[in-house]
Amino acid sequence: MAQGMHVFHVHRYSLLKALGLRRSVRSATFTVAGCNWAVRLYPSGAGASPQQHASISLDLLSVPAMSAAAAEARVVFSLALVDQTTPGQTRSLLNGGAAKKLQTFRGRCTYSSLFRPCPLRLMPATTSSCTTETALGVHVFQVRQYSLLRAQLGACQFVRSGSFAVGGCDWAVCLYTSRELSEVHLWVCVDLLRSANAEVMTLVGVRQVDHATGRTRSLLPDAKAKQFYTFRTKTALVSTGNAFIFGIDRKEFEAPPYLQDDRVTIECEITTIDEPRISNQRRFKHVFCFRSFALKTTAEKRMTVK
Numbered sequence: 001m002a003q004g005m006h007v008f009h010v011h012r013y014s015l016l017k018a019l020g021l022r023r024s025v026r027s028a029t030f031t032v033a034g035c036n037w038a039v040r041l042y043p044s045g046a047g048a049s050p051q052q053h054a055s056i057s058l059d060l061l062s063v064p065a066m067s068a069a070a071a072e073a074r075v076v077f078s079l080a081l082v083d084q085t086t087p088g089q090t091r092s093l094l095n096g097g098a099a100k101k102l103q104t105f106r107g108r109c110t111y112s113s114l115f116r117p118c119p120l121r122l123m124p125a126t127t128s129s130c131t132t133e134t135a136l137g138v139h140v141f142q143v144r145q146y147s148l149l150r151a152q153l154g155a156c157q158f159v160r161s162g163s164f165a166v167g168g169c170d171w172a173v174c175l176y177t178s179r180e181l182s183e184v185h186l187w188v189c190v191d192l193l194r195s196a197n198a199e200v201m202t203l204v205g206v207r208q209v210d211h212a213t214g215r216t217r218s219l220l221p222d223a224k225a226k227q228f229y230t231f232r233t234k235t236a237l238v239s240t241g242n243a244f245i246f247g248i249d250r251k252e253f254e255a256p257p258y259l260q261d262d263r264v265t266i267e268c269e270i271t272t273i274d275e276p277r278i279s280n281q282r283r284f285k286h287v288f289c290f291r292s293f294a295l296k297t298t299a300e301k302r303m304t305v306k
Contacts, residue, residue: 004032006281007082008039009129015203015273016043016132017228026059028128028281034064035073035105041130046112056093057112060105073105079113126281133274137166140209141173141266146259155180163193167272170194173206174243175266186253188219189245190268192231200231201273204244209265212257216267219248226269 008027010016016025024046027039038059046055056079063073078100083089094101095113103111141161143149149159153176161173174189181187190204205226207216220227231242258264 002033004030005126006030006037006039007127008041009127010041011130012132012134013043015134016041016130016276020044020230022046025130025276026278027130028126028278029061030126030128030281033073036061039079040110055112057110060109074102075105076100076102077111128281129279130276131279132276135167135272136269137164137171138267138269139164139171139173141175141268143175143264143266144262146177146254146262146264148262150177150179153178158189160191161268166270167200167274168196169200169272171268171270173266173268182247182250184250185247186250187245187247188266189243190229190270191243192233195231195233198233202229202231203227203271203273204229205267205269207267207269208253208258209267210257211260211263211265217258219246219253219266221246226271 006027010025022042023044024040024042026041029036029038031037038061040057040059042055042057045053046057058077058079060073079093080090081093083091092099093113101111105111139161143159153159155178157178158174158176160175163170163172165171170193172191172193174191176187176189178186188206190206192200203226204220206219208219209216217223218225227244229244231244233242253259253264
């Protein structure tokens with residue numbers, strides 16, 4: 001029998017939800033009883049209920065070089081979530097809330113579970129971490145002589161801010177004010193001008209400044225403070241001007257003191273979210289049990305690895 005444990009730290013978990021349904025982050029590969037394993041986390045779920053559940057899986061990546069056709073790993077394992085407010089406390093993530101599970105893994109095999117206490121143990125362990133890097137920028141766009149612009153601009157014309165850089169990308173804010181387009185609404189657009197990546201994940205906030213108090217209010221739909229949005233380009237080198245655009249009630253936008261001295265001010269806050277970065281595994285001398293394994297691997301001769 002061989003035992004081992006791996007601790008997977010996931011930083012900035014809420015940002016990872018922007019990955020979307022069936023998108024995952026994986027721990028570093030760790031070895032127990034000659035078998036290579038990994039833990040995989042789906043922050044928005046791997047099935048049809050992303051709003052209700054996250055999913056986690058234990059993946060067998062490879063077995064010792066015996067007989068590939070007959071090699072298997074018979075495993076007693078646990079998957080648990082660490083309570084970060086109470087040292088040493090964990091919550092089982094196995095289906096049904098079981099403390100441990102017995103399962104035979106054959107070839108490249110996976111155990112999956114939706115997000116449910118398991119016994120605490122001290123044993124040698126490895127650890128890896130998932131870190132999401134971000135970059136934050138804020139641009140203030142002042143539109144002067146607003147009424148004149150509104151009268152001059154045609155239905156498909158707009159006024160655009162200067163370009164600004166966040167996260168290695170160039171951005172701009174566009175405002176469509178023409179009454180020819182709509183008497184009831186106007187539109188704000190956050191425009192990706194240039195990116196070296198084919199896909200840019202962001203957290204976007206767009207606010208309008210109250211010129212009497214200096215306070216701001218959100219212009220996003222449903223008055224959300226921020227909105228996750230993924231900008232996509234057709235090629236990795238040339239931007240297609242991909243944009244996040246939304247409508248605003250004209251009367252609210254043009255009401256004083258937000259429109260004052262024929263001037264409006266828009267704040268655009270963009271946080272770019274890089275792909276999660278997984279560290280290499282490293283060894284702990286002792287830690288409280290997060291994931292533990294009691295393994296027996298079997299092959300043609302029913303050999304037990306000790």
